[in-house]
Amino acid sequence: MAQIHDEKETAALRFFENVVDDSYTTFNYVKEWKKELGRKALGYFPVYFPEEIAHALNMIPVNLLGASGRLPLDIATAHTQSFVCSITKSVFQLASQNLLEHFEALIFSNICDVARNLSGIMKRNFKGKYHIDYIHYPINNTSKSAVNYLEEEYRRVVEGLEAVTKVNLDDDRLREAVQLYNRKRRLLNRLLEIRHESPWLLPYHEYYMAVRAAQFMPVELFLESGERFIQAVLARGLRPADRVRVMVFGDFCEQPPIMFMKTIEDAGCYIVWDEALVGARWIGDVSPDSSSPLRALAEAYVKNPTPLTVRYHPSVDKHKHMLGMIKRTRAEGVIFITPKFCEPALYDYIIYKHILDREGIPYLHLEYEESTSSFEHVRTMVETFAESIMFD
Numbered sequence: 001m002a003q004i005h006d007e008k009e010t011a012a013l014r015f016f017e018n019v020v021d022d023s024y025t026t027f028n029y030v031k032e033w034k035k036e037l038g039r040k041a042l043g044y045f046p047v048y049f050p051e052e053i054a055h056a057l058n059m060i061p062v063n064l065l066g067a068s069g070r071l072p073l074d075i076a077t078a079h080t081q082s083f084v085c086s087i088t089k090s091v092f093q094l095a096s097q098n099l100l101e102h103f104e105a106l107i108f109s110n111i112c113d114v115a116r117n118l119s120g121i122m123k124r125n126f127k128g129k130y131h132i133d134y135i136h137y138p139i140n141n142t143s144k145s146a147v148n149y150l151e152e153e154y155r156r157v158v159e160g161l162e163a164v165t166k167v168n169l170d171d172d173r174l175r176e177a178v179q180l181y182n183r184k185r186r187l188l189n190r191l192l193e194i195r196h197e198s199p200w201l202l203p204y205h206e207y208y209m210a211v212r213a214a215q216f217m218p219v220e221l222f223l224e225s226g227e228r229f230i231q232a233v234l235a236r237g238l239r240p241a242d243r244v245r246v247m248v249f250g251d252f253c254e255q256p257p258i259m260f261m262k263t264i265e266d267a268g269c270y271i272v273w274d275e276a277l278v279g280a281r282w283i284g285d286v287s288p289d290s291s292s293p294l295r296a297l298a299e300a301y302v303k304n305p306t307p308l309t310v311r312y313h314p315s316v317d318k319h320k321h322m323l324g325m326i327k328r329t330r331a332e333g334v335i336f337i338t339p340k341f342c343e344p345a346l347y348d349y350i351i352y353k354h355i356l357d358r359e360g361i362p363y364l365h366l367e368y369e370e371s372t373s374s375f376e377h378v379r380t381m382v383e384t385f386a387e388s389i390m391f392d
């Protein structure tokens with residue numbers, strides 16, 4: 001029995017690793033899946049996109065996470081300011097080198113000024129090559145008009161995509177897609193729960209490979225491999241080590257190198273929760289029974305009480321959220337990792353730091369870029385941080 005679990009686990013993990021590796025610059029899996037499933041590909045810039053819409057229009061939604069340090073950013077650097085984050089440059093560089101050729105449509109949104117400008121630069125430089133669109137999410141999510149507005153915005157985006165796919169959006173297909181993506185979000189949350197409950201069963205880098213692969217894979221395929229992977233992980237007979245439990249905030253958009261996160265764990269921590277690729281699970285369960293599934297998606301975005309750094313929501317209390325998460329995950333400290341030049345991540349750091357200072361909860365702040373390649377300072381700082389908690 002143990003051997004069967006080992007085989008399942010190794011096969012699923014290897015598959016996730018291959019998919020992630022391919023997603024940095026080549027996207028050969030996307031090309032193969034398009035052919036096999038007869039779908040088109042939609043690339044969207046993080047943090048969130050209602051992937052159900054793409055699925056219902058016979059497209060594979062793919063989160064554009066940049067090249068993670070695998071490309072020189074020379075062309076992008078010539079087109080952008082020097083003080084912007086790396087993921088925006090990296091996505092532009094991918095398009096400039098024709099590495100997004102398998103995608104028919106690219107979607108951006110107003111998560112921050114930099115992403116907003118990227119959309120304009122992409123349109124100007126790649127007009128006619130891709131269908132490029134932009135979702136302007138509501139700024140005032142407490143307004144009575146916010147849901148109506150976002151539903152209309154989604155409808156406009158759908159019309160553009162219908163012209164690309166020659167498929168009309170059908171409510172029944174969208175309801176089916178909502179059900180499939182609800183399952184995907186539950187599965188991602190289940191992986192995260194394993195990290196709260198028994199992080200020694202699932203090292204962070206394995207967790208991350210599964211979650212990152214989910215950003216590229218057709219949903220049905222991820223559900224199948226993800227479920228097999230979870231079964232195998234739960235069957236592992238591993239024992240806990242003496243490490244400090246930490247939550248990590250700030251990696252919701254540009255992704256840190258996996259070695260950066262691995263160094264945090266190796267320096268004496270268990271990462272029991274983090275914001276990596278949070279957009280894929282943040283919205284939770286969307287009602288599949290609504291008479292208008294498009295409206296249900298808009299409602300889920302506007303009314304979700306969970307904070308998301310790139311959504312301003314005056315009625316969401318981030319201090320309460322932070323303390324609730326610390327209690328739920330039994331975290332002993334918080335590590336903020338902010339991408340260089342990322343204003344939204346730094347704004348959140350200031351908000352969260354205030355409550356941690358007040359409650360006397362230890363925290364540490366580190367900065368990264370997707371191409372960071374030296375981790376010695378990370379190891380030293382995290383070791384000191386973990387020891388200060390352990391021997392307090």
Ligand code: SF4
Binds near residue numbers: 086111341
């Ligand atoms: S990393 Fe930060 S600054 Fe860069 S696009 Fe994402 S949210 Fe905007």
